[in-house]
Amino acid sequence: MQCATVLLVAIAFALLPRDAFAQSTESRLSVSGGVRWTGGSNIGPRDADETTAGGGSYRLFASDTELGGTTAADATLGVRLTRLLRAEIIVSYGRLNLRTHVSSDVEGIPDTEASESIGQLTLEGSGLIDLTAWRLPRQTMPFLAAGGGYLRHLHEGRMFVESGTIFHAGGGVLVPMGSAAGGEARSALRFDVKAMIRNGGAIPDDAPHVSPSLAASFVWNF
Amino acid sequence: MKSSVVSHQSSLDVARDDPERSRRVARRRSQVFSIVLAAALVIGGPPREAFAYLKFGTNVGGRDVALRWSAMPVRYYINDQSVSGVSASEFQAAVGRAFSSWANVPTAAVSYQFAGFTSAGPGDGDGINTLGFRSAPDLDRVLAATSFIVDTVTGALLESDIFFNSAFPWSTSASGTAGRVDVESIALHETGHLSGLGHSMIGETELQANGGRRVIAAEAVMFPIAYAAGSVAARTPRADDIAGMSDLYPDGNLSEDFGSLSGRVTKNGKGVFGAHVVAFSSASGAMIGNFSLDTEGHFSIAGLSPGPYVVRVEPIDDAGVDSYFGASEPTDVDFRAMYFDRLVVVPRGGDSGAIEVKVTPK
Numbered sequence: 001m002q003c004a005t006v007l008l009v010a011i012a013f014a015l016l017p018r019d020a021f022a023q024s025t026e027s028r029l030s031v032s033g034g035v036r037w038t039g040g041s042n043i044g045p046r047d048a049d050e051t052t053a054g055g056g057s058y059r060l061f062a063s064d065t066e067l068g069g070t071t072a073a074d075a076t077l078g079v080r081l082t083r084l085l086r087a088e089i090i091v092s093y094g095r096l097n098l099r100t101h102v103s104s105d106v107e108g109i110p111d112t113e114a115s116e117s118i119g120q121l122t123l124e125g126s127g128l129i130d131l132t133a134w135r136l137p138r139q140t141m142p143f144l145a146a147g148g149g150y151l152r153h154l155h156e157g158r159m160f161v162e163s164g165t166i167f168h169a170g171g172g173v174l175v176p177m178g179s180a181a182g183g184e185a186r187s188a189l190r191f192d193v194k195a196m197i198r199n200g201g202a203i204p205d206d207a208p209h210v211s212p213s214l215a216a217s218f219v220w221n222f
Numbered sequence: 223m224k225s226s227v228v229s230h231q232s233s234l235d236v237a238r239d240d241p242e243r244s245r246r247v248a249r250r251r252s253q254v255f256s257i258v259l260a261a262a263l264v265i266g267g268p269p270r271e272a273f274a275y276l277k278f279g280t281n282v283g284g285r286d287v288a289l290r291w292s293a294m295p296v297r298y299y300i301n302d303q304s305v306s307g308v309s310a311s312e313f314q315a316a317v318g319r320a321f322s323s324w325a326n327v328p329t330a331a332v333s334y335q336f337a338g339f340t341s342a343g344p345g346d347g348d349g350i351n352t353l354g355f356r357s358a359p360d361l362d363r364v365l366a367a368t369s370f371i372v373d374t375v376t377g378a379l380l381e382s383d384i385f386f387n388s389a390f391p392w393s394t395s396a397s398g399t400a401g402r403v404d405v406e407s408i409a410l411h412e413t414g415h416l417s418g419l420g421h422s423m424i425g426e427t428e429l430q431a432n433g434g435r436r437v438i439a440a441e442a443v444m445f446p447i448a449y450a451a452g453s454v455a456a457r458t459p460r461a462d463d464i465a466g467m468s469d470l471y472p473d474g475n476l477s478e479d480f481g482s483l484s485g486r487v488t489k490n491g492k493g494v495f496g497a498h499v500v501a502f503s504s505a506s507g508a509m510i511g512n513f514s515l516d517t518e519g520h521f522s523i524a525g526l527s528p529g530p531y532v533v534r535v536e537p538i539d540d541a542g543v544d545s546y547f548g549a550s551e552p553t554d555v556d557f558r559a560m561y562f563d564r565l566v567v568v569p570r571g572g573d574s575g576a577i578e579v580k581v582t583p584k
Contacts, residue, residue, distance in 0.1 A: 046504045050426060050439035051460075053453035058426065058439030063532060065504045100504050100532055100565060106426060107536060107559045114532050116565040160528055160569035204505030204529065 030078040034217025036092055038196050040069040041209035061105040067203060070096035070120055074217055086128040093121050098202055116156040118202050122166050124149030141174040145194065153201035164200020174219065188219040277420050277470060280372050287377035289370060289418045290470050295333035296417070299340040301354020305388040310339060313405060316394040317353055320409035323457070324417060327464050329480070329525070331473035332417060344383035345369055351381055351416070353409070355388040365390055365448060366408050368415040382416045391451070398454040407456035410443050419466045420546070421446045423498045424511050427540045435541065441509055446545040461508035465525030476525070481568040484522040485577035486514070487535055489557050493519030494581060496538060496546065496553030501531040501566070517552060528570040533562035535579050557581040
């Protein structure tokens with residue numbers, strides 16, 4: 001629902017009167033490669049409870065689990081659908097830590113942090129709307145993006161895989177490199193700011209978890 | 223929470239009246255000891271732990287064999303004697319609910335069948351499984367006891383009886399009765415034994431002035447000390463109990479859908495026997511435990527849902543060592559409780575791969 005709302009707003013922006021900034025001979029295909037940082041997410045506390053004679057709970061120890069941040073390698077294949085709309089497929093891979101902080105043990109065991117390293121692979125589809133109405137220096141093109149796809153977590157030891165879903169919504173800018181006269185520049189720098197919503201995978205609850213994401217990539221237009 | 227429950231062991235060998243087969247059978251007895259209003263169960267004879275869970279077992283031809291029923295359903299009789307506050311039919315209904323709780327474990331293929339009332343008493347050695355009351359005022363800490371007759375040639379479980387000590391006040395009330403011991407709770411523990419389960423150590427106790435122990439909390443009905451009289455909190459098998467029963471009687475795709483966590487507990491480079499290892503899932507909150515069961519310190523916890531686990535290791539300290547191991551076993555309780563510093567991932571249908579938890583002396 002959030003993604004749909006963002007898309008509708010983006011479409012409304014995009015349908016505003018456009019100016020000469022929009023190029024008439026945009027490239028049809030693009031590929032890009034770069035890095036993406038995604039922030040961590042607190043999964044939340046879970047006590048190791050035992051049952052008392054009255055049916056109540058007695059905490060043996062407390063735990064709090066966090067999915068750490070990750071820096072991933074990103075690759076994107078994009079296609080321009082119209083002057084305003086683009087679609088792309090994004091593949092990324094990075095490593096992150098799942099950490100559980102254990103505390104308040106009834107037998108006085110010192111607080112401990114247990115962790116494991118997880119490989120995260122994502123495959124996402126994304127729709128982008130160029131905000132041609134916005135004037136930015138150096139022919140910089142702002143855009144909005146939203147999409148989602150498949151999330152795959154490979155646990156430490158490489159023996160256990162869990163899959164989930166990932167969604168994103170946000171935007172960014174394309175900064176042309178070199179001359180763009182007569183059409184889109186052959187190459188550009190791209191910067192993205194998104195909210196990533198992960199659900200499932202190694203995340204040990206059924207709730208979606210939102211994390212910020214920043215990406216920088218180099219784009220080749222064809 | 224140090225342990226000092228007094229050790230009690232009893233075992234006897236009896237010959238079955240079957241000269242043709244000339245089998246030597248061993249009778250093993252486990253007993254529930256009440257400590258004030260709690261109870262401690264003590265295994266008679268040195269238990270033989272086999273495979274991946276603390277289970278009763280016997281030695282057959284030099285190898286340990288877990289005690290388990292080979293034919294289903296397990297048929298049982300109820301003694302027709304009533305006691306104050308509990309009629310034979312009320313007793314049968316409560317015991318039936320306890321059996322149903324085990325039979326309803328979705329990952330275990332175990333079933334039981336009430337065969338009828340009998341005038342035979344528990345412990346008669348008559349070839350039928352009998353549950354009933356018997357007065358044993360001399361056993362002032364024994365709430366109930368489970369005994370086995372085992373074919374020591376094949377390891378087959380031939381008979382198991384459970385006696386409930388009528389020297390204690392009992393209740394089958396749905397919500398429990400203050401000052402009376404809940405039949406269903408104790409029956410669930412004892413029928414776990416009857417099925418082959420040993421003791422779990424997922425529980426906390428505190429010492430009483432009289433030297434006994436009071437249960438603060440437990441997360442396994444197979445914990446060896448009972449809740450105080452009046453409690454009905456032990457009527458439902460917990461994750462640890464379910465894992466144990468499922469390991470004994472695996473159902474369907476258990477081995478494909480669940481996994482195990484294994485490794486060693488060592489101290490100064492040498493294996494630790496009898497260390498209690500608990501796997502905690504922060505996803506479900508479940509705790510499932512086992513012990514290191516040889517002098518190399520090897521342990522294995524089966525019946526775990528796939529995923530990462532926190533591993534906690536501690537010495538036996540909330541019940542007597544003899545609640546778990548025989549006196550001849552080199553159980554080591556001289557080390558500090560600790561957590562393993564990594565999350566251990568249990569794969570679906572496989573094992574975590576051996577970890578080594580290095581504990582330090584106290």
